[in-house]
Every structure is written in C-alpha cells, then in structure tokens.
Amino acid sequence: MKFFIDTANLEEIKEANDLGILDGVTTNPSLMAKEGITGEQNILDHYVTICNIVDGPVSAEVISTDFAGIIREGEHLASLHNNIVVKVPMILEGIKAIKYFSSKGIKTNCTLIFSAGQAILAAKAGATYISPFLGRLDDISVNGLDLIAQIRLIYDNYAYNTQILAASVRHPMHIINCAELRSDVMTGPLKAIKALANHPLTTSGLETFLADYAKGNA
Numbered sequence: 001m002k003f004f005i006d007t008a009n010l011e012e013i014k015e016a017n018d019l020g021i022l023d024g025v026t027t028n029p030s031l032m033a034k035e036g037i038t039g040e041q042n043i044l045d046h047y048v049t050i051c052n053i054v055d056g057p058v059s060a061e062v063i064s065t066d067f068a069g070i071i072r073e074g075e076h077l078a079s080l081h082n083n084i085v086v087k088v089p090m091i092l093e094g095i096k097a098i099k100y101f102s103s104k105g106i107k108t109n110c111t112l113i114f115s116a117g118q119a120i121l122a123a124k125a126g127a128t129y130i131s132p133f134l135g136r137l138d139d140i141s142v143n144g145l146d147l148i149a150q151i152r153l154i155y156d157n158y159a160y161n162t163q164i165l166a167a168s169v170r171h172p173m174h175i176i177n178c179a180e181l182r183s184d185v186m187t188g189p190l191k192a193i194k195a196l197a198n199h200p201l202t203t204s205g206l207e208t209f210l211a212d213y214a215k216g217n218a
C-alpha cells in the first residue's frame with residue numbers, strides 16, 4: 001500500500017519524506033488555509049515547493065465547480081509540475097472534467113467520495129485515484145471501512161484501473177485496516193503514520209538491550 005501524507009505543512013512533509021516511506025502528498029483547500037497559504041499565486045507556488053520535496057504524486061485541488069472552470073484550472077495545475085495530480089470534486093461537472101483530463105493523459109483524484117455509486121462513476125470516467133473519506137463517514141456513525149471493501153470488490157469485478165486512495169484517515173488502525181482491505185493508497189496525518197512504529201514491548205525490549213549492553217561494558 002502506498003503512503004501519502006495529507007497536509008500542506010512543509011515541515012511535516014519533509015519529516016515524512018526523510019523517513020523514506022513516503023510515496024506522495026494530498027492537499028485540499030482547508031489544509032492550505034490551515035497553513036496560512038492564501039492567494040492564487042501563493043497556493044500555486046506552494047504546490048511547486050511540495051513537488052520539489054517529494055518525488056511522487058501531489059494532489060492539487062481545483063476550486064471551480066463548472067466544467068470549463070475545472071478544465072482551465074486543472075490544465076494550469078498540471079502544467080506546474082509532472083507530479084501534479086488534479087483533484088476534482090465528485091460532482092457531475094467534475095465527472096465530465098475527469099473524462100476530459102483522462103483523454104489528455106492528465107492524472108486525476110476524484111475527491112469527496114462517500115458512496116460506491118460515486119466510485120463507479122469516477123472509475124468509468126477514468127479517474128486515476130478516488131478518495132473515499134473514511135473518518136468523515138465514521139463521524140456520522142457509518143463504517144468508512146465498509147465503503148473501502150465495497151469499492152475494492154466492485155473495482156476487482158471489472159478490473160478498473162482506478163486506484164482507491166483511502167482519505168480522511170485519522171489513526172494507525174485506519175491505516176492497518178486499509179491495508180487489510182487492499183486499498184491501493186492511504187493518505188493520513190504524520191501523527192498516524194509515526195504511531196505505526198509504537199509498541200510498548202519494542203520500547204521495553206530496547207531499554208533492556210541497552211541496559212544489558214551498558215552493564216557488560218561498564
């Protein structure tokens with residue numbers, strides 16, 4: 001399973017990249033705003049900075065909701081760097097735009113996926129990735145992991161090439177569950193990725209090894 005980091009924070013992106021296990025980055029307008037990145041040019045520059053840190057797909061989201069606007073914005077985003085993936089919202093105008101981008105060889109990430117029907121539409125339009133939002137489904141007492149399993153089954157039934165990019169991942173168990181369900185990619189916060197390394201027996205075992213070494217070499 002590929003690991004993407006879901007943030008626009010450059011320090012966190014660098015830290016994850018330095019671990020050597022990072023495959024890409026996803027952002028959205030809320031994550032940009034959280035970092036204080038505002039204004040069209042600043043946002044575009046920020047995408048390029050991220051692309052220069054991580055050698056992998058970087059999702060950059062359009063804010064237009066009409067076909068012509070999505071195409072205009074998406075083509076400009078895609079021209080910024082080879083690794084840009086145009087993130088398009090799951091609306092009918094977005095589906096039309098994904099079909100267009102697909103015919104032009106521009107990679108897309110269809111975002112705000114909350115149902116299997118939406119995932120089918122995006123795959124038929126040729127989306128490179130779809131982003132089902134696990135955590136936000138969990139937030140309304142719907143099991144987000146069930147959606148991942150359902151989409152996996154459907155995509156396998158028809159050998160769709162669209163990759164499942166599990167998003168709105170909140171904690172390490174989400175990551176492990178996504179891997180069990182054969183999600184192609186997960187995108188989550190640095191905290192959840194780092195938490196995968198933690199185990200109390202690892203901590204206590206290492207303490208013992210180091211203490212025994214120190215005793216033997218005192």
Ligand code: G3P
Nearest residue numbers: 006026028135136167168
């Ligand atoms: O990738 C989508 C993600 O940014 C949404 O996460 O935690 O805001 O639901 P969250």
